[in-house]
Amino acid sequence: MxxxxxxxxxxxxxxxxxxxxxxxxxxxxxxxxxxxxxxxxxxxxxxxxxxxxxxxxxxxxxxxxxxxxxxxxxxxxxRGQPQPARRAATAAPADARATAAAARATTVAGDDPRLSGARWWHANQARYPNSSSVEDLESPFRENLKAFLAALRAGGASVRVSATRRNRARAQLMHYSWKVAHGQIAPNAVPAIDGCDIEWDHGDLTTSRAAAREMVRLFHIVFKPSLTSNHIQGTAVDMTITQPSSFSIVDAGGKTVKITSASLLHQVGASYGVYKLASDPPHWSANGR
Known part of the structure; x- marks a missing residue:
């Protein structure tokens, strides 16, 4: 073997x-x-x-x-072998930057739990959960969305809310995983994330980028995540609306609208202050972004 x-x-x-x-x-x-x-x-x-x-x-x-x-x-x-030992630094570095690099190289061999990658993701990502609760959204968007949801359901539609407020630290983790993986920022230049103990620099660029790519894959990231998403501000929702074949809904002004196209449904949502981002199928927000 x-x-x-x-x-x-x-x-x-x-x-x-x-x-x-x-x-x-x-x-x-x-x-x-x-x-x-x-x-x-x-x-x-x-x-x-x-x-x-x-x-x-x-x-x-x-x-x-x-x-x-x-x-x-x-x-x-x-395999029944002795455990790998930590690799000791063999020479005194010339300056503080070299000292830090040598320390990182040593901790890589010792499996420093702060190092980014699949291991860090599995151990820590659950500490930074997103929400799917409407109650976690900011006012007045929360109340506007509740009114729109009530109108949808009163008209016979079913609605599944999959995401509301996005955890700020999680958004930063996703954003910088992408940037490090794609060479858009140096691993040692990633700013600190409040309340999140993670080390992006593994001591060499190839290993650091590979670890970031592992996190991109585990986060299921397809496009570069934003640091200014409405989800972070609590003013966006991802939801799937399933409507009956014949569907009418009352808009915020009290007018009954027969929904014969997606654009009509979007107009009704806008009357409640819930705006559709057409390029993102489940995404609605306070400003259409």
Whole structure:
């Protein structure tokens, strides 16, 4: 059995041959009485759970991020090898900048939990949740939206709200993940995010950008996220409206409007102060942006 070519587990590359190796080793070290994994090269829920369980058993709860990486602690433990030691700095740096770079290089080898990437995302992203509650929106947009939703439902439409206020720190994490991944900002130039302990600079540019790309993928980012989104201000909503084949709605002025096109529905929304961004199917806001 050879070495891993890529990472396996939560947020990993999960190449088939690598997953087969991990599944086989997990089976060999599974607790007595526990069922064996199917060695099929697919990193499914049972395999991901088995990785986390192994990490908790062998290395403690703090290390249970569900990810196995070549040359790192979990891979060594799974193969029954001694744990990789932290790499010590071998020479005194000439100035403060070199000192910081040397420290980062050392902590990379020691799996510094502050370093950006898939591991950081899995351990921390849940601390910065977005909201799908209308109650979290700002007034008067909150009241305007409630009135529009009531009119939609009174007309027989069903509405599913998927997002309202966006967590500011999450928006910044998404924005700078994109910028670092695409070379639009140097990792060591990313400004601090209030209440968020993350280190974007891994000591070399290639590794730093690769870690940022992992976060872009895990955040499911397709376009560069904005730092000035109406969602951050609490003045936007993403919602899916399903209307009956024959649909009429009362606008904010009390007029009944038969909806025969999307533009008519958008006009009714605007009468309530809820404006449609046509280029983004679920997005409505206080100003149409």
């Amino acid at each position: 050879g070495g891993l070519k890529g990472s396996v587990g939560s947020g990993g590359a999960n190449n088939r041959d690598d997953v087969v190796q991990v599944q086989s080793l997990l089976n060999a070290q599974r607790p007595a009485g526990s069922p064996a994994l199917k060695v099929d090269g697919v990193a499914g829920p049972r395999t991901l759970s088995a990785i986390s369980d192994f990490q908790r058993r062998r290395m403690g709860g703090k290390a249970a991020d569900g990810l196995i990486e070549p040359g790192k602690r979990t891979w060594a433990a799974l």
